[in-house]
Amino acid sequence: MSKPLFQVMKPGLLTTFQDLGRTGLQEFGVVVSGAMDEYALQIGNLLVGNDKGEAALEVTIVGPELKALEDMVVAICGANLSPKVNGKQAPMWKSFKVKKGELLEFGKPIEGARSYICVAGGFDVPVVMGSKSTFLKAKIGGLNGRGLEKDDILHGEGHVGVRTGRSIHPDKIPTYKKEMEIRVCLGPHLDAFPESSVETFLSSTYEVTPQSDRMGYRIKGPKIEHKTSADIISEAIPLGGIQVPADGNPILLMADRQTTGGYTRIATVISYDIPLLAQAQPGTKIRFRDVTVEEAQALFQKRAKLFRVLEKVT
Structure with missing residues (x-):
C-alpha cells in the first residue's frame, strides 16, 4: 500500500x-x-x-x-x-x-x-x-x-x-576525478574521417562544457575534421555514441539522447565507462582510449557477474 x-x-x-x-x-x-x-x-x-x-x-x-x-x-x-x-x-x-x-x-x-x-x-x-x-x-x-x-x-x-x-x-566504489580516461570503440563512420582526425581524437584532452545535459555532453578541444561532410543518412543512436557535427566539436550522447541522428560518429563509449562519464561536471577533462570490442565485452561481463553475486546476497 x-x-x-x-x-x-x-x-x-x-x-x-x-x-x-x-x-x-x-x-x-x-x-x-x-x-x-x-x-x-x-x-x-x-x-x-x-x-x-x-x-x-x-x-x-x-x-x-x-x-x-x-x-x-x-x-x-x-x-x-x-x-x-x-x-x-x-x-x-x-x-x-x-x-x-x-x-x-x-x-x-x-x-x-x-x-x-x-x-x-x-x-x-x-x-x-x-x-x-x-x-x-x-x-x-x-x-x-x-x-x-x-x-x-x-x-x-x-x-x-x-x-x-x-x-x-x-x-x-568508484572515484570521480576532474580528469578522466574514457574507453571507446572506434567507428562506425571512420571512413568519414582522415587518419589525422582519429589521431587527434585519441591524443587530445577535451573539456566538458556547460552546454551539457542529460541528452548529451558538448566537449571542447582540438577540432576533428571530416574528409568531406559531417552528414549521413539518419540512423539509430546508441548510448555513448560520439557525434562529430560540421563544426568539429564532438558531442557525447547520453541517457536522453534522440533516437536517430544524421551526424557521423567517430566512436562509442563502452558501456562499462558510461557511469563514470555520467559523473563528469562541466570543466572535467577527458581523454579517450581505444579498446577492442572484445575488451569492452569482457568488462561488461565482469560487471554483470558482480550484480549476479550481489543479487544473491541481498
Whole structure:
C-alpha cells in the first residue's frame, strides 16, 4: 500500500525519478531516458533490498531537502554531494535508517555530478511505457513528467523492512576525478574521417562544457575534421555514441539522447565507462582510449557477474 515518504522542502538543481529507462521503443521514436549512472542506481537498490532496476531519485550537483514522513531505509550512491540527516553526515554506498520527521539534505558537491537516493520498497510513481523514468522534454514519466518542486509529496510502494548497514567492498566504489580516461570503440563512420582526425581524437584532452545535459555532453578541444561532410543518412543512436557535427566539436550522447541522428560518429563509449562519464561536471577533462570490442565485452561481463553475486546476497 502506497505511503507518503517525503515532503520536498527544496527541490535542488534538478531532481527526477529515474530507473533503467524505456527500452525496446526507440523504433517508435520513444527516448530511452533512465539513470545517467546505472551502476550507482543498481547498487543503491540492491543495498536496500529492491530489484536493481527500481526507480530512484537522481540528484544533480545541488541536492534537495526532503523531510521524512515515515521511517524508512535509504541508500545514497554515486556522487558525493555531502548528504546529511538532521545536519549530521550521512553514509554513502551503505543502507541506513531515516526516521519520521528527520531532514535529508545535501551540501557542497565534493566529487561527481549525480547521486541516487534509493528507498526500501521503491517509490510509487506511474509506470509509463514500461518505465518510471522522467523524460523532461516530453513531460512523461516520474512525477507528472517534471523534476521535483517545493511541497511535492513523494510516496513509497509500501515499506519493506530490511536491515541497515549493508555496503559493498570499498574497491567496488568508484572515484570521480576532474580528469578522466574514457574507453571507446572506434567507428562506425571512420571512413568519414582522415587518419589525422582519429589521431587527434585519441591524443587530445577535451573539456566538458556547460552546454551539457542529460541528452548529451558538448566537449571542447582540438577540432576533428571530416574528409568531406559531417552528414549521413539518419540512423539509430546508441548510448555513448560520439557525434562529430560540421563544426568539429564532438558531442557525447547520453541517457536522453534522440533516437536517430544524421551526424557521423567517430566512436562509442563502452558501456562499462558510461557511469563514470555520467559523473563528469562541466570543466572535467577527458581523454579517450581505444579498446577492442572484445575488451569492452569482457568488462561488461565482469560487471554483470558482480550484480549476479550481489543479487544473491541481498
